[in-house]
Amino acid sequence: MSQTPPQVVQPDWRPAADWATLRLRAEWLTQVRAFFAARGVLEVETPALSAAALPDPHLHSFSVRYCGPGRPAGQTLYLHTSPEFAMKRLLAAGSGCIYQLARVFRDGEAGRRHNPEFSLLEWYRVGFDHHALMAEVAELVTMLLKGRLSLAIPEHWTYRDLFQHHLDLDPHQATVAQLHACAQRHGISIPPQMPADAVDPWLDLLLTHCIEPTLGQGRLTFLYDYPASQAALARLRPTLPPVGARFELYLHGVELANGFHELCDAVEQRRRFMAENMARQRLGRSVLPIDEHLLAALAAGLPECAGVALGFDRLLMLATGKTTIQEVMAFPIDRA
């Protein structure tokens, strides 16, 4: 009597990206290293595991458990969402300009442009402000895209000008009621449970639905001078109202990089972390351990610097004309 073998669904073991894409990824790593070597920027590595986590209420760290020598009762560690804190400690310890190609981890983020694990190219330039760093970002990105995408010269918009241009409102003055009315005018279906007492989620709603898709069409678009409430690690510029020295880079409607003229004030940084943890509590999220190593490094003295994190996979996606980030990764989360 013959027996039918049990039906096993074979998982797709092959890479999600094609070989041309994976070869380009490798070629870019070489180009990036040459770019920074020529500028005297040092490549560094920092741990993916940390005892502390970024308390940003909208970023979710994976937590893991370490049990072993030195930790008989076990210890919760967090996978970094970016290598920022450890790199700032190197800067405070006198590293000078540094860069890192890091795998980073963000829980809860998956979609056409998101994978929970992805590659960030992060670098810090001592003595740069965010404008000088935006120029260097444009140089690097233009170099990588050479022969693939031809771009017009980059454009720069302040957050305020961009909202005034597209939506005819001042993002630094607008009330929740005005932002709500604006979203309705533009045909956005208002999500249930939007807060009545915080403007930032409303600004995020308008930015993602009405503005982002139009940014970076045929050129790099830099958006800078964010509301202070949206720049927890950036220094404030003493304008009226004060704005955060933060920038974002967009190309073809895709957000590619986020940078700061970095905050060097340990007392102010602690205050902001505590405020973020309070915001987490209000949203029903866990309070996270604050990175005392970072605060001690800031207190010891972080050199004046600007830093940026560039989404390596997303840039690769645009360069190869792919429509999803999964197509430029060997094994995205569904095949991990």
Place this chain on the structure above:
Amino acid sequence: MATYSTNEFKGGLKIMLDGDPYAIVDNEFVKPGKGQAFNRVKVRNLKTGRVIERTFKSGDTAEGADVVDVELQYLYNDGEYWHFMDQQSYEQLTADAAAVGEAAKWLKEEAICQVTLWNGIPLSVAAPTFVIMAIVETDPGVRGDTSGGGGKPATLETGAVVRVPLFVQNGEVIKVDTRTGEYVSRAKE
């Protein structure tokens, strides 16, 4: 009924919005670098077929809709309602004109149809993809013309009108694709 978080959203999931059942067509996760994440969702109203866009804060929930597809046998039309039967349980269900819609003209007694039920009540009816029907009225064709070029209207036993080749005659039985309303071939009864 269960509630679903945005993390469970995917194409085909049935949810309730403003009291109507919808099916998710497309779900896109968007996030402005730092800040609030949203799910931009395209949903199809299962009553009207209209597709609209809705936005949720990521992590928010929506109530599930009790919508299932079942195979039912069409029995008869009483002038107002269409009557169907579940061939396993022999339970009978009635569908109104809104639910039957365009499928009405393809429904022949005893045909097996896919019926979408919402809370146990027919919401929409899909006719079988191919139906075999007799022609009850068509102009006499040109004898000897087998090219099929041109064609002529023919009225079928359910009242549906399709274009058939000139050589197809009154009383013949034909196969029709209900998705396009087009003649496929002659058929044997």
